[in-house]
Amino acid sequence: MTDGQAAPDRHPARLDARAVLRDVGRTVARADLALAYCATVTAVSLVVLLGPHADAILDRVSGNVENLLSDPLVSQLASALVVESVPGLALVVPLLVALAYLQRFVGRLASLVVGLAGHVGAGLVVAAGLSNGIFRGLLDERLAEATDVGVSYVLASTTGFLVLAVSARLRWWYLAAVAACWLVPGAFSRTFTDAGHVSALVIGLLIALVAARTVAADRRARAERP
Numbered sequence: 001m002t003d004g005q006a007a008p009d010r011h012p013a014r015l016d017a018r019a020v021l022r023d024v025g026r027t028v029a030r031a032d033l034a035l036a037y038c039a040t041v042t043a044v045s046l047v048v049l050l051g052p053h054a055d056a057i058l059d060r061v062s063g064n065v066e067n068l069l070s071d072p073l074v075s076q077l078a079s080a081l082v083v084e085s086v087p088g089l090a091l092v093v094p095l096l097v098a099l100a101y102l103q104r105f106v107g108r109l110a111s112l113v114v115g116l117a118g119h120v121g122a123g124l125v126v127a128a129g130l131s132n133g134i135f136r137g138l139l140d141e142r143l144a145e146a147t148d149v150g151v152s153y154v155l156a157s158t159t160g161f162l163v164l165a166v167s168a169r170l171r172w173w174y175l176a177a178v179a180a181c182w183l184v185p186g187a188f189s190r191t192f193t194d195a196g197h198v199s200a201l202v203i204g205l206l207i208a209l210v211a212a213r214t215v216a217a218d219r220r221a222r223a224e225r226p
Contacts, residue, residue: 034096035096102162
């Protein structure tokens, strides 16, 4: 320091990182819906996975073809409240951050719509694809009973919709990063879950497109009013 003045900070990137972390912390702390959902997923998953009947419960609530035919409501909703393994709970952390920003951006009700649309819509797309493949003899019939639970479809649709919250300057970079995150793993594993991730991402992007067009149309209508 000279003449009583503070020396300029030599690490602006460090300050930017701290600012980002503070913003994340404030956003998460105010996102009651995101906190409640992620806490519920964590608690339910631990109770189920650490209990003696984990496999039976996962089979019961899985959003697979068989359960969709016999009890669609339970399979679609309950499958979003539990993950398949304890390590799978690591996905709750990015889910909490993404949902917190979604709630900050569009509120509770819209956040619920985006999350549910991604989870339910992707589940139905996957089920339809599996049913068609099994009917045509292209896929193993046992896939109709495969375990399909977790929060990744909710996360994929949320990250897709959040493209609207990114500045126009960074929007294409964000979209490329999100697409790579969900599409690249599927190029190697090629499971029905990967197809679900792609479907959920597309659903989130489509909802974002509709929302953006709606807002633009409303602004034009307001501007044209006398």
